[in-house]
Amino acid sequence: MQSRRIREWREYITAYLMIAPATLLIFVFGIFPVGFALFVSLHKWRLKRSAFIGMENYVKALDNLAYVLFFALAIGLLILGWRNVMKVRSLAAEQQENPWLWLLPGFVSAATAISLVYWIYRLLPEVLDIADKIIGLEKTRELFLRLLGEAFHAEMAYAAWKVFLYFLIAFIAMVAFLLMRGLLQRGANAAYFFLLWG
Numbered sequence: 001m002q003s004r005r006i007r008e009w010r011e012y013i014t015a016y017l018m019i020a021p022a023t024l025l026i027f028v029f030g031i032f033p034v035g036f037a038l039f040v041s042l043h044k045w046r047l048k049r050s051a052f053i054g055m056e057n058y059v060k061a062l063d064n065l066a067y068v069l070f071f072a073l074a075i076g077l078l079i080l081g082w083r084n085v086m087k088v089r090s091l092a093a094e095q096q097e098n099p100w101l102w103l104l105p106g107f108v109s110a111a112t113a114i115s116l117v118y119w120i121y122r123l124l125p126e127v128l129d130i131a132d133k134i135i136g137l138e139k140t141r142e143l144f145l146r147l148l149g150e151a152f153h154a155e156m157a158y159a160a161w162k163v164f165l166y167f168l169i170a171f172i173a174m175v176a177f178l179l180m181r182g183l184l185q186r187g188a189n190a191a192y193f194f195l196l197w198g
Helices: 002-041 056-062 065-095 099-128 141-152 155-180 187-197
Strands: 043-045 049-052
Touching: 002 043, 002 099, 099 141, 099 155, 141 155
Parallel strands: none
Antiparallel strands: 043 049
């Protein structure tokens, strides 16, 4: 029994390692550029980053329609969340189970994703300000790497990194625990896992 569980656990790890490069490529060439474009759109730009202006660019582009669109987006997300809760509730009624313990893994995964976005949000201004710091200096690779290291160790960026790291460790430990206990292999548990996480 134990050797079968270890073999299944190794298969799960192998599967995740196989999809890791594709996930990394999707993030680097798909998700990150969209997030960076959103970051750029929230600032005033000429040749380099200037003041934070928030949603002003969107308000100028869409005028009052921007508020209507954000309201519609918020309502749509609430409806999507309500629909998922109703699916979980009906599935739990069919299976006569209590799925609400799966809210903890859902919270940890959401907190990990939010802390990653927050770290990137705190890091990007520090990295983009390197252009201001090298004005009038000899532009060498060593100078850039030193300033990049300082950006990663800036007070706000480093604090956000530590929070993300704590949540990431908690997330990895939680997923490893669920895989080792075999909780994700049972049909209803896997359904709760994906309904409440996604």
